[in-house]
Amino acid sequence: MTGGPTDRAVLVERPGAHRLVTRPRPEPGPGEVLVRVAAAGICLSDREVYEGRRAPGYVRYPVVPGHEWSGTVEAVGPGVDPGLAGRPCVAEGFRSCGTCERCRYGETSLCTAGYAETGFTEPGAFADRLLVPARLLHLLPDGSDLRAAALLEPAAVVAAAVRAGGPRPGERIAVVGAGTLGLLATRWLAAHSPAELAVIDPRAARAARALDFGASAALAPGEAAPGAFDLVVETAGAPGTAASSCLLARRGGRVVLTGMFAEGATGIDPVHLSVSQLELRSVFGASSAAWADAVRAFATGLLDPAPLVTHEFPLERFAEALALVGGDDPTVGKVLLRP
Structure with a gap:
């Protein structure tokens, strides 16, 4: 040419x-x-x-x-x-x-x-x-x-999830999934001074990596107590993680779905959702504001x-x-x- x-x-x-x-x-x-x-x-x-x-x-x-x-x-x-x-x-x-x-x-x-x-x-x-x-x-x-x-693109998605979840100091927080999104979310949420920050993943080695990113506990799915968390940030996008994440939140708690789900994923129980009065949010990509958050966190060294x-x-x-x-x-x- x-x-x-x-x-x-x-x-x-x-x-x-x-x-x-x-x-x-x-x-x-x-x-x-x-x-x-x-x-x-x-x-x-x-x-x-x-x-x-x-x-x-x-x-x-x-x-x-x-x-x-x-x-x-x-x-x-x-x-x-x-x-x-x-x-x-x-x-x-x-x-x-x-x-x-x-x-x-x-x-x-x-x-x-x-x-x-x-x-x-x-x-x-x-x-x-x-x-x-x-x-x-x-x-x-x-x-x-x-x-x-x-x-910084997945970091911006995490920034959008954190904006949606509104973490507060002293809360009990769970991150479902220990892939790229999950580990970035763990690092970001650790900066909000949670009382507990558990990362849940069936792959023990991946879950253990989260300890280096600020998690206080690395758990298998069956080890996480139902209703134990103020905020649950789902990042896995696996067939059952939307429904199981809602079960991890306390009554009146908050759940943010960040993973991309495919057809056939398990639905969320509407009875549990209404009786528990959960606040449920989902994230698709990242807004300009979330991008600005991620770039600022990177530039200041908060997120590496x-x-x-x-x-x-x-x-x-x-x-x-x-x-x-x-x-x-x-x-x-x-x-x-x-x-």
């Missing part, structure tokens, strides 16, 4: 089929920036995209995946502050319209103009570079650890995702990297692609 600079990208052409392509380097249009990718995380949603299990309407093939990423602004388009060039950054994934009722209310992850998200319907970060609207950027301090910053990263691969080894995600190996944490 000739006629100008080129970039590489992992293109998922259809479920189960991908290739590493060389394409003309994107050029930023009005209101856009071109970001050189430093690191991009792989999560279960990316595996769902590859395997064709993502819900219809929430992916558009062919697609370059990659919604968890960090990088450096390399070029700006017309109408964008040229001072952004050279700045380390992350960016919100949802391409919210900014003008609908939900956006004007600050709930940008619930934009009613139609679903559009980097890495699912728009080209993502499993590439050397990507284009994003400048209005979605969140700048990082110079010298930031961009390897760790690639986890770096210990979660266990594996790094070049773009050429995408298939090998993807195969590690979602398995039972307790030594596998967050897997990154490093263009």
Whole structure:
């Protein structure tokens, strides 16, 4: 390919089929920036995209995946502050319209103009570079650890869950699930001085990791007492964890569902919900405000995702990297692609 600079990208052409392509380097249009990718995380949603299990309407093939990423602004388009060039950054994934009722209310992850998200319907970060609207950027301090910053997307989801749950000092808190979201939530909730912070996961080795992130106890599901917690933050998205999380909350307690559930998940008992007078919230992605919370926590050192990263691969080894995600190996944490 000739006629100008080129970039590489992992293109998922259809479920189960991908290739590493060389394409003309994107050029930023009005209101856009071109970001050189430093690191991009792989999560279960990316595996769902590859395997064709993502819900219809929430992916558009062919697609370059990659919604968890960090990088450096390399070029700006017309109408964008040229001072952004050279700045380390992350960016919100949802391409919210900014003008609908939900956006004007600050709930940008619930934009009613139609679903559009980097890495699912728009080209993502499993590439050397990507284009994003400048209005979605969140700048990082110079010298930031961009390897760790690639986890600010799941950190923003956790920030949304913490906003929804409203933890108070001295409360008894449970986190269900000890994956990336669960461990980030544990770190964040530990900063709210809980009297008890239990992490519940059937995988003992993964649950034990939470002790290094501020948990006071690592429990198997059967070891957690029903009705023992003021706040329960569910992060696993397993078939039964929505219902079981509600059973862990005390009467009048609060439950936040953060995991992404698939068809066939166990329903929540409406009798228990009403009799116990539970406050139940769910989280889908992260609003601009939650992103700002996550970036601030990262910049001030309150939240350091770096210990979660266990594996790094070049773009050429995408298939090998993807195969590690979602398995039972307790030594596998967050897997990154490093263009």
